[in-house]
Amino acid sequence: MSNSLKNYSIPDYKELQTPCYIFDEMEFERSVNEFKKALDLNCKKSIIGYSVKTNSLPYCLIEAKKNGCYAEVVSHDEYQLARLCGFEPDRIIYNGPMKAKASFLEAVKGGAVVNIETKRELDWLNDLPSDQIFTVGIRLNINISKISPEDADGDDDNSRFGFSDESDEFRDALESLANLSNVTLSGLHIHRTAHSRSPRFYECSVAYAASVINKYNLNLKYLDVGGGYFGIFPNKPTFTDYTEAIYRPLKRTGLENLDIIIEPGNALTASCFKFISEVIDVKRVDSKTRFVTTDGSRNDVDPFFRKSDYLKDILYLNENRPIEYLQIVGGCTCLEYDRLFSLIEKPALMPGDRILYNNVGAYTLTLTPQFIRFWPRVYTLDKQGKLAEIRRPSEASDLFSTQTYK
Ligand SMILES: *Cc1c(COP(=O)(O)O)cnc(C)c1O
Numbered sequence: 571m572s573n574s575l576k577n578y579s580i581p582d583y584k585e586l587q588t589p590c591y592i593f594d595e596m597e598f599e600r601s602v603n604e605f606k607k608a609l610d611l612n613c614k615k616s617i618i619g620y621s622v623k624t625n626s627l628p629y630c631l632i633e634a635k636k637n638g639c640y641a642e643v644v645s646h647d648e649y650q651l652a653r654l655c656g657f658e659p660d661r662i663i664y665n666g667p668m669k670a671k672a673s674f675l676e677a678v679k680g681g682a683v684v685n686i687e688t689k690r691e692l693d694w695l696n697d698l699p700s701d702q703i704f705t706v707g708i709r710l711n712i713n714i715s716k717i718s719p720e721d722a723d724g725d726d727d728n729s730r731f732g733f734s735d736e737s738d739e740f741r742d743a744l745e746s747l748a749n750l751s752n753v754t755l756s757g758l759h760i761h762r763t764a765h766s767r768s769p770r771f772y773e774c775s776v777a778y779a780a781s782v783i784n785k786y787n788l789n790l791k792y793l794d795v796g797g798g799y800f801g802i803f804p805n806k807p808t809f810t811d812y813t814e815a816i817y818r819p820l821k822r823t824g825l826e827n828l829d830i831i832i833e834p835g836n837a838l839t840a841s842c843f844k845f846i847s848e849v850i851d852v853k854r855v856d857s858k859t860r861f862v863t864t865d866g867s868r869n870d871v872d873p874f875f876r877k878s879d880y881l882k883d884i885l886y887l888n889e890n891r892p893i894e895y896l897q898i899v900g901g902c903t904c905l906e907y908d909r910l911f912s913l914i915e916k917p918a919l920m921p922g923d924r925i926l927y928n929n930v931g932a933y934t935l936t937l938t939p940q941f942i943r944f945w946p947r948v949y950t951l952d953k954q955g956k957l958a959e960i961r962r963p964s965e966a967s968d969l970f971s972t973q974t975y976k
Pocket residue numbers: 621623624642644665666761763796797798799833834835836837932
């Protein structure tokens with residue numbers, strides 16, 4: 571954590587209007603390419619599905635498409651957004667319980683990877699034309715305590731997603747699919763995020779998936795391993811650690827010819843977004859405490875309100891600041907607890923200084939509420955090092971214009 575401009579890689583940052591996010595196109599491409607390389611080491615065929623819910627910025631989806639990713643969507647709304655961003659149905663992976671019948675049928679007919687999550691989807695399949703063959707996948711329920719206890723949160727780390735092979739529901743779903751002469755089961759989907767994000771967890775969950783595939787003699791085309799990976803970070807597992815962990819159990823069980831689908835969200839988006847806020851006021855409330863108010867909010871960089879510090883740089887407008895004992899940096903909302911971090915014995919912050927938050931691209935823009943200050947601006951940093959605004963800040967009229975009035 572530095573407190574200077576030294577490692578600051580963004581040109582003309584003073585020109586940017588705060589608060590704002592910055593999308594780093596080169597960093598995004600690096601993450602996608604590194605994951606591709608790691609998959610290619612082991613897999614004959616693999617697909618990277620960009621997890622839209624992790625960061626649904628349309629510009630980013632289009633970059634994902636340019637870099638060869640599929641769009642992994644978990645709702646009808648996300649499906650439509652992916653379509654608007656130019657993804658054809660056969661470049662979409664459609665997951666989750668929040669599908670709609672119309673887009674579900676469009677996706678199945680259009681050759682999307684559709685992983686069945688609910689029983690109503692099994693019913694919807696009856697509406698497919700009977701003179702063609704369609705393929706679907708199915709999601710398998712994963713209890714981390716049972717398959718990888720070391721990665722579990724407690725002794726019953728169960729899941730609300732997928733069909734369980736511990737109850738009869740997985741077998742029943744296989745049966746209803748087998749009763750449809752025009753539908754073939756072509757894939758199995760597993761997705762859990764273990765807190766540890768450890769390669770061991772993927773090895774265990776793929777081994778479990780393989781045991782289920784072999785138990786029912788399923789003849790599949792793909793295994794979709796889901797998301798939950800660390801991005802590129804020193805001292806963290808590498809993408810190759812993950813792909814090797816995925817491959818080991820497949821080789822052991824004779825399933826190494828399956829196509830592998832992964833659905834990274836965090837691993838692709840976290841590191842390629844920064845956020846900049848500016849100090850707008852400083853208050854002293856007693857002899858030792860200075861409150862620093864910024865135009866960003868914890869909602870922008872920590873919407874779950876769990877972090878106590880950030881990978882941040884402090885951008886002082888000028889030098890020669892007195893050292894302050896305690897500075898508490900807060901956000902722009904009227905919530906007393908919108909406090910981001912504290913500085914102990916650091917140069918005094920003044921209006922106009924800026925805070926640069928790194929690594930804030932995952933589960934931030936998609937979780938920003940319309941709370942007090944509406945959605946912030948987004949810039950992109952292209953590969954030539956040029957910055958351009960790609961989303962204006964939202965305005966009162968954006969909210970006002972979607973409603974009906976008497
Ligand atoms: C959320 C989600 C992902 C992405 O998870 P990350 O932890 O961001 O990698 C992938 N697949 C499914 C089905 C998801 O729900």
